[in-house]
Amino acid sequence: MNNAELQALKERYVAAGAASPNKQFAAHATNAEIWDADGKRMIDFAGGIGVLNVGHRHPKVVAAVKAQLDLLMHTCQTVMPYEGYVKVAQKLSEISPVRGHGKVMLANSGAEALENAVKIARAATGRTNIICFDGGYHGRTFMTMAMNGKVKPYQDDFGPMPGTVFRAPYPVAYHGVSEEEALRGLRMTLRTDSAPESTAAIFIEPVLGEGGFYAASPTFLKAIREICDEHGILMVVDEVQSGFGRTGKMFAIEHSGVEPDMITMAKSMADGMPISAVVGTDKIMDSSGPNSLGGTYTGSPVSCAAVMAVMDIFESEDILGRANKLGEKLAKRFAKWQAEFEFVDNSRNLGAMAAFELVADKTSRTPRADLAAAITAKAKENGLILLACGMHANSIRFLMPVTIEDEVLEEGLDIIEKILGELPA
Template identity: 75%
Template sequence: MNNAQLNELKQRYVASGAASPATQFADRAENALVWDADGNRIIDFAGGIGVLNIGHRHPKVVQAVKDQLDKVMHTCQTVMPYEGYVKVAEKLSQVTPVRGHGKVMLANSGAEALENAVKVARAATGRDNVICFTGGYHGRTFMTMAMNGKVAPYATDFGSMPGNVFRAPYPVPSEGVSDEDALRGLKMALKTDANPKDTAAIVLEPVLGEGGFHAASPGFLKAVRELCDEHGMLMIVDEVQSGFGRTGKLFAIEHSGVEPDIITMAKSMADGMPISALVGTDKVMDASGGNSLGGTYTGSPVSCAAVLAVLEVFEEEQILDKSLALGDRLGERFTQWEQAFDCVANGRHLGAMAAFDLVTADGNPDADLAGALCKKAREKGLILLSCGLWGNTIRFLMPVTIEDEVLEEGLGIIEECLKEVVGSQAAATA
């Protein structure tokens, strides 16, 4: 079927809240390229929203999935376990920087990992409260919607959220929130809203994902760790988007040297297969009773095979080095664009987790321009995403395995689009 036919079916049968606004349908893909149902070639700078750090259909992952399909597709690991689950747990325990010996629970999605992290933290501490941060994003289930630091579009239409979730400011110096401001706000939340003796955990992203790709400083992360230790709270780090090599480390928290009690992960850990995990200190992870964690599909054999293959690819192809190199190239281009376009500001990157902001002439966030840029890029054959609390951030999540010529082609499209949208905007105000 072609794009037009598929769009007709989408309008008729897919719930509007779940339907993509995109009118092109993916037909096949390879590394950083996608071909739609009409045969159009498209460069992918979104990577399935951070899922494809080693690219679409990495051959080693594809082969591992095919091999697993010839063995076992499903048993439900709580009914009859299998090698893949325990091998993934072993590998994640070895590479995840939590305090002490790590134990692992596998789930299906980032939101499910966060939900279970809160369950584990409550069981381990006997406390209820959770403190999260402005701009944070943790998922679309009810608990994670309550934890998100942004309302629209995630929680706008869904009524009351679960309680015992409190908020503190995330440090974003470019938006006027220093580390000191954020730490003061966190301590104020503990003083006025969330009594420390009733607070199970502080949950944060070391680099905001949907909140605009702002990285917390090592100093702030260390201060949060110290505050948790002072009050017997757990530190939960959400690495769903920043993990698995996006920042040049396997996990972004490694840049700080801080060891959390629990780390959640998903997205690029299986190169497109649905799986997530929480890895935590053994005593914390063992706090809840038997059969208290799990689900029918959690840690499926096929997804586990993909995770093990991904970890091999990271070692064999120096993915972390590639992430650092890609980030440096993006940073250089952002600097050039900031000099060439008044609307481009605050270029930033931690490894290949990179972004810049679009602003008005007086420096305010320009979400309309961000939308126009992404739309124009799609028309020219490039998938580009915006994000941020104000919707004015352009983020880069292309595979770190992207070929040089494809990267340059995509960056050239952005530069061309910037010239066009800035020019049309100037003409409209003349």
């Protein structure tokens, strides 16, 4: 079927709230390129929203999934466990920088990992409240919607959110929130909204994902760790988007040297297969009762096979080194654009987790969401998949596969540069 035929079916049968505004339909893909149902080639700078750090259909992942299909597809690990779940848990425990010996539970999605992290934190502390940050994004289930630091489009139509979720400022100096002010806001939240003795955990993205790709500094993350230690609060880092090599380390929190109590992860851990995880200190992870964590499909054998293949790829292809080199290339091109165009500002990256902002001018820093929307639309017309993000919807983010070929990367960046040159001053 072609794009038009598939679009007609989508409009007839797919719920509006679940439907993509994109009228192209993916047919097949390799590494950083996708071909739609009409045969048009697209360069992928979105990576399934950070899911494809090792590229579309990496041969080792495809081979591992195919081999697993010949052995076992499903038993539900709580009914009859299997090797893949245990091996993935062992590997994640070994690589995750949590305090002490780590234990693991597997789930299906990032939101499900966050839901379970809340459950575990409450069981471990006997407390109910959690604190999150402005601009944070944690998912689309009811608990994670309440945790999100952005209303639209995640909460608007769905009525009251769960209680016992409180908010603190995230430090974004470019938009007027210093680290000092953010910490003052957090302490005020602990004083006025969520008393320390009632607070189970503080959840933070070391690099905001949907919130704009702003990285929290090591000093800020260390201050969060100190506040948690002072009050017996658990520190939980959400690495669903920043994890698995995007920032040049396996997890973004490693740039700070801070050891959290729990880490949530998903997206690029299985190169497109659905799986997520919560990794935490053993005492914390063992705090809830038998069969209190899990689900029918959690940690499926096929997804576990994909995870182990991804782990092998990270070692054999130096994905972390490639992420840092990719980040350097992006930073160099961003600097050029920032020097040439008055409306391009605040370019930033931590490894290959990179973005820049569209503003009215560099003096006022007034966000221009309209320019960001225009760039992503024109990019699609020119064969490039590109995403905006941010609390002001004015940042362009880059989530292409870390394995992208140099010539494909440059082709995509040239498309953006051409579009920037055509925008009105």
